[in-house]
C-alpha cells in the first residue's frame with residue numbers, strides 16, 4: 001500500500017500577519033503542492049490575555065517536609081536517592097553494596113528487566129485483589145520484609161519501623177539474628193503483626209536453641225534459616241569505607257556528619273547500637289560472621305532444626321534445583337530462592353532465572369511447599385513477573401531499607417505503597433485481577 005497525499009492542502013497565507021488562512025488545491029506534480037504537503041498547517045498567533053492565564057496558574061506553597069519529599073517519590077529508585085542524601089556513606093554503602101564486583105546484584109536486577117509482559121485485553125480489572133496465602137495465613141500483599149542485620153544503623157527507627165509498617169500493611173516482617181532490636185521488643189512494637197524470625201545457626205547450639213525458644217514464645221509462627229552464609233562475602237565497599245560496628249568516629253565520619261546532621265542526631269540520642277540477639281561486639285561485619293557462624297553446617301543440622309522448631313520452617317538461600325528438592329525432602333515447609341541480595345557469592349545463580357526450573361521440579365515431586373524469592377526487586381512489576389513465573393511470595397530487602405533511610409517509618413510505608421501501586425497497575429494492564437490468575441503465559445523471557 002502506498003501513501004497518498006490529500007490534494008486539498010492548507011497553505012501558508014499569502015497575506016502573512018493576517019488571521020486568515022487560505023485553502024487552495026495543489027496542482028498534481030507542482031512544486032508548490034509538494035512543498036506545502038510537508039509543511040504544518042499555519043497556526044494563528046495572538047496576544048495572551050490575563051484571563052487565559054488564570055486557570056493555568058496553580059502555584060502551590062513549596063513543601064520541604066520529610067513527608068512531602070517521600071510523597072513525591074514514586075519509585076524505589078527515587079527513595080534510594082533520598083536515602084543516599086540523608087545517610088552517611090558507610091551505612092548507605094553497607095546497605096546498597098554487594099559482594100566483590102557486585103555482578104550478582106546487577107544481574108539480578110537486570111533479570112527483571114529482561115522480560116516482556118504479555119497482556120490480555122477486554123478483561124474486567126475494576127478491582128485488583130493482591131491478597132495471597134503464605135505458610136497457612138493470609139497476607140494482604142504477596143510480599144514481605146526480608147531479614148536485614150544491623151537495621152538501626154541505617155536509620156535509628158530500624159526494626160521498629162520495619163515491623164510496624166509491615167503490621168499496618170498486613171504483610172509478614174522478618175527479624176534477623178543480627179537485628180538491632182530484640183525478638184521481644186519487636187513483638188511488643190508490632191503486637192498484631194505477623195513476625196517471622198531469621199536464624200543463623202551458629203557453633204554454640206545451646207544459644208541457637210535459646211533464640212528459637214524465645215522466637216516461639218514471642219509468637220513468631222515461622223522460622224527462616226539462612227544457609228548461604230558459611231563464611232562472609234567480600235563486601236568491598238565496607239572494606240574501603242573501613243566500616244565497623246559500631247561506626248567509628250574518624251575524621252571522615254565527623255566530616256560526613258556535617259552533611260547529615262539528622263542521622264547523627266538520631267544516632268547519638270537513641271539506644272546505643274548493639275546486636276540484640278548476640279553478645280556485645282565490636283569489629284567488622286565480616287569478622288563477626290566469620291567468628292560466629294558455623295562453616296561445618298550440614299543437612300543433619302537442618303534435621304535437628306526441623307525436630308526442634310514446631311512452627312513453619314523455611315530455608316533461605318536456595319540456589320540450585322537439587323537443593324530445593326532436598327530441603328523439602330528434609331521437611332522444610334517452604335523455600336526461599338535467594339543469593340542474599342548478591343552479598344555473599346558473586347556470580348551466583350539469579351533467583352528469578354532459577355524460578356521456572358525449581359517450581360517445575362517441586363511440582364513433579366508433588367510438593368506443596370511454597371517457593372519464595374528475593375534479590376533484585378525494585379518495583380511492583382518485578383514482583384508481578386516473579387509471581388507469574390511461579391513464585392508464591394516475594395521478599396524485599398533493600399527496597400524497604402531505602403525507604404527506611406529516606407524517612408524512617410514513613411519511608412517504609414512509602415516503599416510498601418509504591419510497590420502496591422505498581423503491582424495494582426501492572427496487573428490491571430495485564431488484564432489480571434487476582435494473584436492466583438497470574439501464570440507463565442503473562443511473561444516472555446527475552447534473550448540477551
Ligand SMILES: Cc1cc2nc3c(=O)[nH]c(=O)nc-3n(C[C@H](O)[C@H](O)[C@H](O)COP(=O)(O)O)c2cc1C
Pocket residue numbers: 094095096146147148149176177178179198226316338339340341342343374375376377395396397398399401
Ligand atoms: C543491609 C542488609 C543486611 C542483610 N542482613 C541479612 C541477615 O541478617 N540475614 C539474612 O538472612 N539476610 C540478610 N540480608 C539479605 C536479605 O534478607 C535479602 O536476601 C536481600 O536483601 C534481598 O535482596 P534485595 O536487597 O535486592 O531485595 C541482608 C541484606 C541487606 C541489604
